[in-house]
Amino acid sequence: MMRQIVSAACGAWFLVAGQAGAQVPQGVVVELYTSQGCSSCPPADALLRELAGQPGVIPLALHVDYWDYIGWEDRFADPAFTARQKAYAKNVHERMVYTPQMIVGGVDRVVGNEPRAVAQVIAAKAGVVSPVRIFIDRQGEVAVIRVESDADLGRSFVQLVRYEPGTEVAIERGENAGLTVNYSNIVTSWQRLADWAGGEPLQIKADVPGDQPMVVIVQREGPAEILAAAVVK
DSSP states (O other): OOOOEEOTTTTEEEOSSSOOSSBOOBOEEEEEEEOTTOTTHHHHHHHHHHHTTSTTEEEEEEEOSTTGGGSOOOTTOOHHHHHHHHHHHHHTTOOOOOSSEEEETTTEEEETTOHHHHHHHHHHHHTOOOSOEEEEEEETTEEEEEEEOSSEEEEEEEEEEEEEEEEEEEOOSSTTTTOEEEEEEEEEEEEEEEEEEESSOEEEEEEOOSSOOEEEEEEETTTOOEEEEEEEO
């Protein structure tokens, strides 16, 4: 399986001078916790695919591994994503996790196959002005990322996410046996680059091999509220 969440120091180094590229428009992050082995998930996967075409929304599919025992191993699943979902639950004193679950903006939890509820939460988040500005200059396989904020953000961190825009999977066993599902925005890596509390600008240079899109996310410790997010394709 792919290793998804790595330490802050891996693949990134800090810069003390210069300026990253243009300020990047931000969007609302929608994390879908899903699995190829979950019979309730295909409608949520389809909804995420629709969200991928909407401006101002950054949908990300994190495939968990706790359905693999049923008889079909999700090749996109990683225990680190299960751990991230459990960390969200622990942060709000919830004992259980489930699929399909969408977490919007790091805060709002919605059943992923309920389009109306998902749309309402996204609409509410879309009007919120971020206290953080994100600048990104991607040159080949290196990206210079700069984050700025005049506010004290408390304990927060900067993350770099890579994802596969889409692929089709024929599922042969398990609860979804016989289905062919089109998956979108499949997260392949989720890297914590640095801790950052705002106030002083932070500039980081990160390795971004390959041609997958990249997302920069500034999030409160927890994991909790996502303060800012921007994507470069």
